[in-house]
Amino acid sequence: xxxxxxxxxxxxxxxxxxxxxxxxxxxxxxxxxxxxxxxxxxxxxxxxxxxxxxxxxxxxxxxxxxxxxxxxxxxxxxxxxxxxxxxxxxxxxxxxxxxxxxxxxxxxxxxxxxxxxxxxxxxxxxxxxxxxxxxxxxxxxxxxxxxxxxxxxxxxxxxxxxxxxxxxxxxxxxxxxxxxxxxxxxxxxxxxxxxxxxxxxxxxxxxxxxxxxxxxxxxxxxxxxxxxxxxxxxxxxxxxxxxxxxxxxx
Amino acid sequence: xxxxxxxxxxxxxxxxxxxxxxxxxxxxxxxxxxxxxxxxxxxxxxxxxxxxxxxxxxxxxxxxxxxxxxxxxxxxxxxxxxxxxxxxxxxxxxxxxxxxxxxxxxxxxxxxxxxxxxxxxxxxxxxxxxxxxxxxxxxxxxxxxxxxxxxxxxxxxxxxxxxxxxxxxxxxxxxxxxxxxxxxxxxxxxxxxxxxxxxxxxxxxxxxxxxxxxxxxxxxxxxxxxxxxxxxxxxxxxxxxxxxxxxxxxxxxxxxxxxxxxxxxxxxxxxxxxxxxxxxxxxxxxxxxxxxxxxxxxxxxxxxxxxxxxxxxxxxxxxxxxxxxxxxxxxxxxxxxxxxxxxxxxxxxxxxxxxxxxxxxxxxxxxxxxxxxxxxxxxxxxxxxxxxxxxxxxxxxxxxxxxxxxxxxxxxxxxxxxxxxxxxxxxx
Ligand SMILES: Cc1cc2nc3c(=O)[nH]c(=O)nc-3n(C[C@H](O)[C@H](O)[C@H](O)COP(=O)(O)OP(=O)(O)OC[C@H]3O[C@@H](n4cnc5c(N)ncnc54)[C@H](O)[C@@H]3O)c2cc1C
Ligand SMILES: NC(=O)c1ccc[n+]([C@@H]2O[C@H](COP(=O)([O-])OP(=O)(O)OC[C@H]3O[C@@H](n4cnc5c(N)ncnc54)[C@H](OP(=O)(O)O)[C@@H]3O)[C@@H](O)[C@H]2O)c1
Numbered sequence: 001x002x003x004x005x006x007x008x009x010x011x012x013x014x015x016x017x018x019x020x021x022x023x024x025x026x027x028x029x030x031x032x033x034x035x036x037x038x039x040x041x042x043x044x045x046x047x048x049x050x051x052x053x054x055x056x057x058x059x060x061x062x063x064x065x066x067x068x069x070x071x072x073x074x075x076x077x078x079x080x081x082x083x084x085x086x087x088x089x090x091x092x093x094x095x096x097x098x099x100x101x102x103x104x105x106x107x108x109x110x111x112x113x114x115x116x117x118x119x120x121x122x123x124x125x126x127x128x129x130x131x132x133x134x135x136x137x138x139x140x141x142x143x144x145x146x147x148x149x150x151x152x153x154x155x156x157x158x159x160x161x162x163x164x165x166x167x168x169x170x171x172x173x174x175x176x177x178x179x180x181x182x183x184x185x186x187x188x189x190x191x192x193x194x195x196x197x198x199x200x201x202x203x204x205x206x207x208x209x210x211x212x213x214x215x216x217x218x219x220x221x222x223x224x225x226x227x228x229x230x231x232x233x234x235x236x237x238x239x240x241x242x243x244x245x246x247x248x249x250x
Numbered sequence: 251x252x253x254x255x256x257x258x259x260x261x262x263x264x265x266x267x268x269x270x271x272x273x274x275x276x277x278x279x280x281x282x283x284x285x286x287x288x289x290x291x292x293x294x295x296x297x298x299x300x301x302x303x304x305x306x307x308x309x310x311x312x313x314x315x316x317x318x319x320x321x322x323x324x325x326x327x328x329x330x331x332x333x334x335x336x337x338x339x340x341x342x343x344x345x346x347x348x349x350x351x352x353x354x355x356x357x358x359x360x361x362x363x364x365x366x367x368x369x370x371x372x373x374x375x376x377x378x379x380x381x382x383x384x385x386x387x388x389x390x391x392x393x394x395x396x397x398x399x400x401x402x403x404x405x406x407x408x409x410x411x412x413x414x415x416x417x418x419x420x421x422x423x424x425x426x427x428x429x430x431x432x433x434x435x436x437x438x439x440x441x442x443x444x445x446x447x448x449x450x451x452x453x454x455x456x457x458x459x460x461x462x463x464x465x466x467x468x469x470x471x472x473x474x475x476x477x478x479x480x481x482x483x484x485x486x487x488x489x490x491x492x493x494x495x496x497x498x499x500x501x502x503x504x505x506x507x508x509x510x511x512x513x514x515x516x517x518x519x520x521x522x523x524x525x526x527x528x529x530x531x532x533x534x535x536x537x538x539x540x541x542x543x544x545x546x547x548x549x550x551x552x553x554x555x556x557x558x559x560x561x562x563x564x565x566x567x568x569x570x571x572x573x574x575x576x577x578x579x580x581x582x583x584x585x586x587x588x589x590x591x592x593x594x595x596x597x598x599x600x601x602x603x604x605x606x607x608x609x610x611x612x613x614x615x616x617x618x619x620x621x622x623x624x625x626x627x628x629x630x631x632x633x634x635x636x637x638x639x640x641x642x643x644x645x646x647x648x649x650x651x652x653x654x655x656x657x658x659x660x661x662x663x664x665x666x667x668x669x670x671x672x673x674x675x676x677x678x
Contacts (some may be wrong), residue, residue, distance in 0.1 A: 015271075040274060044314055051315035051325075052339060191271055191311075198267070200252055 005030040006084050010121050011091025013041045015190035019210030029055035065117045071124045079128030087125045087137045089118045094192045100154040114158030119165050134177035138217050143186045146234045179220035183213045186230040258295040259554035263302030271311035273328050273419045276387040284389050284666035288413045290357030295557040296642030297670035298412045323425040329359030329418040345425035349377045354538050359418045364639040365410035365600040369459035371590050378409035378596035380424045386416040389666025407662035410597025416664045429483035436528045438476040449476045450589040461588045465515040466581040475522040479536050496544035504551040504613040514583045550613050559609035562634035568606050570628045578621045582611035598655040601637045649675045
């Protein structure tokens with residue numbers, strides 16, 4: 001039997017996901033399925049990973065991330081090929097709050113890409129993992145999901161939904177071999193944060209964030225902040241009394 | 251806009267930084283945005299990778315491999331891939347880069363654009379000699395695929411072309427077979443410049459890597475440590491883990507100054523002398539001695555520092571320069587001397603020529619400016635030149651006299667590419 005880990009990466013063109021893949025293949029050869037919407041972009045990543053790890057098998061799937069039938073089909077065909085060790089759900093978009101407030105179509109799109117779509121993928125793969133009673137699903141949320149803020153609550157609340165979703169799934173699979181990991185990165189140096197970077201914001205390195213996520217997945221840790229300092233910062237932010245919080249311009 | 255410095259930390263001017271991440275959309279990303287200049291790891295000491303108040307196209311997001319043929323050792327990758335990552339990938343598979351500079355934290359694009367050399371120049375030439383082909387994207391959207399046998403005029407202009415012919419998107423490199431990550435290294439303590447030349451001449455056929463550290467504060471007889479190494483086969487031990495320390499902050503003044511210079515050099519000499527003899531060592535500390543200390547360039551304080559690297563075809567000029575330096579009381583702990591091989595380099599503006607190269611760091615100080623003038627005069631009189639990867643201050647006439655193929659180069663310039671260096675040395 002093939003002893004290589006079977007890993008499915010949804011939103012594989014995300015910089016964080018790409019670096020997770022590099023780390024996995026650096027450790028050992030794997031069977032990787034990369035799921036994305038942009039065929040050329042994901043092919044470039046697949047070619048890179050094939051050079052880094054010739055002993056790995058890397059497949060590419062392109063699809064519409066809101067197509068429920070396609071999501072179900074992907075999960076089922078992956079599950080049918082054998083037990084899945086890891087599913088990483090990484091896609092997301094840093095929506096512009098002001099645009100979402102004035103344009104409801106943009107608001108809906110942000111909610112769909114950041115909340116609905118990852119939840120659907122998680123649900124579909126949970127069904128497959130449940131059948132074999134093992135495997136790990138990691139969803140990338142965000143520190144922004146810990147408390148709604150005027151600067152980005154459309155994005156933040158989507159990530160908040162993923163927190164509740166992961167929590168519920170963790171409850172559902174308690175006592176089984178299925179693990180749910182929710183990763184909450186802080187601002188990270190990826191294309192998503194290019195605008196923040198231009199404003200001079202300090203960003204965590206994508207390699208470091210990916211390392212924290214890969215480690216949490218290996219351990220099956222239910223919630224991981226990356227870098228870990230955010231855990232304490234967000235604890236304070238979550239506990240700030242309303243009369244203080246509402247005066248903050250964040 | 252955000253502040254960007256090069257390795258010498260002489261300036262931190264704001265730049266409009268555009269991060270490239272998709273090799274297939276570079277044309278779209280750069281057309282009509284310039285004039286700008288490509289920026290890799292910013293390991294050049296001077297202003298070749300800077301464009302104050304203008305556009306900088308950073309390439310470290312172009313870090314994907316494209317293909318590797320285990321049989322032939324041909325590697326294709328994007329231009330922002332680090333030499334470190336190529337070594338990590340290829341050495342366990344029995345291949346390695348034929349040419350590496352003194353740090354592996356540079357990009358493939360930067361290594362091509364400065365046509366970098368290593369401690370094995372006398373055997374393997376420059377980085378450009380091992381590039382099989384590259385893809386250049388121009389700011390008018392034109393794509394030029396070139397190599398030693400394909401549009402070779404474009405290739406010769408781009409190798410060593412300090413980013414001025416366009417943006418290198420990807421390159422194909424010929425790696426070289428290796429017996430593994432270990433080197434047999436030897437350090438020989440010597441005194442006198444003649445002894446240095448004798449050691450170089452006798453070592454070159456047998457030893458792949460040669461370089462010499464010198465104590466630039468020596469008065470009277472020069473003292474130095476000659477270091478040479480060659481691949482060691484059949485060594486079967488685990489490589490030590492990467493250990494790195496960092497310079498955590500920038501001190502308020504240069505730690506290298508008139509008070510510390512002499513003791514630091516004596517200390518380094520003493521340390522080296524104590525370690526003379528043959529040893530089996532991993533390739534990293536020998537080839538990249540400074541990579542173990544992150545941000546070491548901060549030790550020169552907030553004003554930054556210069557590196558003066560020249561090559562002179564004749565040996566007497568070296569003696570004159572060393573005299574001038576030791577008399578000035580300025581100098582560095584990182585003075586390096588190496589003789590180049592006789593090959594003609596691939597690029598129109600490549601730095602190496604047959605002769606001796608001398609490289610020293612100097613703090614940024616009024617007194618060093620005066621010394622540089624003196625050194626320039628010696629280099630020019632000897633028919634030598636300064637290395638653009640290190641330069642931040644050369645005057646245009648000296649550049650024009652020292653790089654005879656400049657006129658040929660001009661025809662290949664991309665009008666949308668401009669750096670602080672190109673404006674200083676070429677007027678645009
Ligand atoms: C500790 C240390 C030791 C060194 N030792 C050596 C040595 O032994 N030998 C040696 O030769 N050099 C040496 N160097 C210099 C270094 O190798 C060169 O400066 C190298 O070019 C730096 O690469 P980079 O990726 O940092 O490029 P940058 O410094 O960012 O850029 C260098 C030049 O390349 C151009 N460029 C970068 N990427 C591209 C691209 N994709 N397309 C077109 N142009 C591009 C830039 O415009 C610029 O002109 C050393 C530097 C350090 C810091
Ligand atoms: N970077 C940060 O500061 C930060 C902080 C906290 C959390 N996160 C989260 O980390 C995850 C990874 O982001 P990243 O930082 O790696 O950013 P990234 O490199 O910009 O990746 C974003 C990913 O989302 C995909 N995507 C966006 N809209 C999509 C859509 N409509 N349909 C399908 N895919 C879509 C992108 O696909 P294309 O490549 O096709 O565009 C890309 O794969 C995201 O969930 C993000 O919210 C990031």
